[in-house]
Structure formats: structure tokens, C-alpha cells
Amino acid sequence: MDQLSPLVNGRIEQARYRFCRISEEDSILPRSFIHLLPVVPLSQNGPQCGLVALTMGLRYLTGEEITVADLFNRAVQSEFTKQGEMFEASDLLNLSSHPSIVSTLLTPLPSPSTVVQSIIDRSLILIPYDCDRNHEPAMRKGVAAHWAIIVGVLVVGTEDGDISSFPEDHQSIISDLPPERLFVLAYHGKSKHLGVWSYADLVASNLQMTQLGDGRREEDFIVKDASLGGLRDKAVLLS
Template sequence: MIPVPPPINAAQVQPPSRPVKRTSVTGVDNRLPYLLTAINNSPDTHFIVCLHDSEPVMQDGPMCGLVAISMACSLLHGKVLESASPNELLLKAQQQGYSKQGEMFSAEQLLSLSEEQLQCSGVLLTFDNIKSIISSTITGSSLLFPYDADKDHSPCQLNGHKAHWAVTVGCVMLLSKKDIDYFIPFCDNKGEYYLLDRTKIIPQLVTRYTESVTEANTWLLCRHGKSRHLGMWSLSNIRQSNANLKEPGPSRIVDDCIIPAGGLVEGLCGKAVLLQKKYTTEMK
């Protein structure tokens, strides 16, 4: 196992926000060095970045879960399969009795809707298994997770009052200079970071990467329906926010929502949805 350096705790730093003019992957690449530099400028550590092509889909109303499904469709299938629109997904969710206005308070129901509409398979996960989450992210699966959104949409802990859905589009790991050598042949050197070349991803690489992952040195790159900006959030902050989803906010009119038996504790708390192409076997 590769030794993991302890120079920085991802849970204690949050990259500041900055507007992004473009929403394509080129625009994301322009923003990413800024996010990375904001949390590390040590010459003795380097970032290994996995980033999948993605574009934001903005939500209209309380449709964050449906928007996350729509973005997951593009991540899984690219242009091979036409992306499911949030409005189409809303109609299906209403027909299934999962939602009234677009709200999705059940991870299990969101998984069921995703499998039906995206021609994919999926499972429910918890953030206890971070190595499985990271290996799946690297190999092209989509992780959709609920969390409490702060004013800047980053994860916080508000007891579920600001429950929101996001989807992963990549991950970032910080390693010491001596631990980076193994990964360099599989990466493009971007100066501020090393970007994994998706055409060179093999099981041995995924194993080596996940062996180095801890909550203290790893971030997820995420998108959600309330911002065109790429989010970069620590695994620790995401896990803690995901685990505190206990009740709807007091401003929410319960009769306008479908809340599963057991409330948010049973529907969302501690849960995430992993989606894969049906013919894809996750690399371990």
C-alpha cells in the first residue's frame, strides 16, 4: 500500500467560489487550477485529478434530484443516448408516486427511477466505503448523493432542512511528491495538477489510486442544479452532511411533497446512489 501523506486535511479547507464564463469541459479546466491552488501551494505535494466530461443542467423548482439524474445520463452515455430531461423525469416520478413537484426524498425511489429511465443498473451505497466510491468514480460510474446545501451550495449540517442532490463528475487526491511517480505515466501534466488519461485507466491503476485515498486527502468534483460552477468538496464534509439529513425544513409544506415512510432518516440519511452502465463491471 502506498503511504499517504498527512500535510492537509480536506475537511478544514473549502475552495472559494469564482464565476465561470463557459460551461463546457474547457471552462471547467480553466476553473480547476484555481480551486486546487486555493487549498494547496506546497511544492512537495501534487494533485492527481480524475475529471469526466460534463455540463451543468439548471433546475427550475425543487427538482435537484431529477436534474442530478439528467446529468448522470450524460455522464454514463454521452451522446449515445439522448439525455433524459428533468421535465420528462418529473412526469415519470409523478406517475410512479415518487414526487409531486420534483422533490425526491427517497434514495431508493431515485435509484428505481434512474434504472428505469437511463438504461443503467444501480445500487444504494453509504459513504463508509470511500474506496468503492472513488474506484467507481474513476471508472465512469455516477454517484448521486443527498446533502445539506449551505448558502454557497457546499455541504453543511442543517439537520436536513436544506436537503439537495448532487452528482459526482470526478475526484481529486493530494499526494506527496515521492508518491506521485507511479501515476505520472497514466496522466497528462497540466502544470498545477496531473490529469488522469481515461484511455489509460486499467484495474491496477484504480487499485493503486484507491489504496492511497483517505478522507483527509480526497475531494469529490460535483455538479448540482443550482449552479453552473464546479463544486470541489472534501469526502469528510460530504459524509457528515449526508449523515445529518433528519427532517424537512420548517418552511416546506409537507402536503406539497411526497415524504416516504420513516421520513428523511429512512429516505435519505446516510444513503447515496451509484449508477453504472448495465454492461459495466466495477473495477475493484
């Protein structure tokens, strides 16, 4: 926690407070646990959120200076994109191909326990969602579809005190983990600050995306499914 900015620490405390408010008054749950991978954030230029999220993940896992421009050129050549947009999770999966990377299309979206175990195993999750004006998950029917990369997890409890790292024997903590206890730590191309989001909110935001939006013309992008079926209930796991 010490290496995090005051802004992110504040967001983590807000997440803990939010959970305590919705918990049963007599419920006593374990203390809070956190695991964060040291992924370096990148900013996007134009509608390149998916490519930027993928670049962050590939750089972290491979140690190579992979660039957004490299992925953009490959995506254009493969007819996955025109301006950098990625409206198909399967296309982003194809772009993630690398000799040292194992990538998987996750559909349906992973359970809270799977998300936590993936991060502990040093894997990353690219996930599309509907972005609010403050960059948090929203319910806008998909008109602000955006990609983020999950780089950490926070499992909250009602016990006061410092947040701990997960112990080696952590299965009892994450087994059958209720969605409301999980907050994800995520980067996206519109901010270099970590987002701290309810995983339940993130999933709900993803699942309600059904519209491209009036401000996005299909002829300006490559959109294989205008109802956003290429994003809904899908994520990409990088290991």
C-alpha cells in the same frame, strides 16, 4: 486542468492548500491526481435537484436527450414526488431504470477508495447532502437537503507541481485512501460551476440530516420519512 475554468482551478488549489495545512509537518505524500468525466451540467427549475442530477447522469451514460420533464412525469405517476422533490434515494434509483444502465443503491455511503474507482470506471454517484448558501456541504440538520452528482475526483498530496491523471496501475494510490485526501468534483442544479468539496465534509453533511425544516410542509411534498431516513447514509451509483 487546462479545460477547467479559472474559478474551478482556484477551488482545486484551495483544496490542495487546505489538505497541506492539516497534514503532519513531516508527512510526504504522493503528488495530486485528478479524474473528471465530461458531464454536461443542467440547471433546476423549482425543487428538482434530484431529477436534474439524475438527468445529467443518464444523458452522459446513454448519450440520449433524456429530459427532466420526462423523469418528472414518471416520478409523479409513480407517486414519488409532487413538485419534483425526491426525499427517497430508493425512488431515485427506480427512476434511473434504463436498458443500458446498471444502477445500485449504496448504503452505507461508499468509501473514498470506492468513490475514486467508480469515477475511474466511468460511473457516477448521486448523493444527497445539506446545502449551504454557497452550495457547499453544510451541517443544517437537513433543512436544505439537496442532491448532487459526483463527476470527478481529486486525490491531494503535499507534493508541489502539476496535478496528474491517474496511472493505469493506480491501486497503490487509492488503496486505504484517507478521507481527508479525497475531494469530489460535483455538479448540482443550482450552479453550472463544478463544486470541489471535501468528501469527508460531504459524508458528514449527509449523515447529520434528520429534519425536513420549518419552511417545508409535509403536505406540499411526498415525504415518506420526515426524519430524512430515505436520504441519510444513502447514494445512487449509475454505471
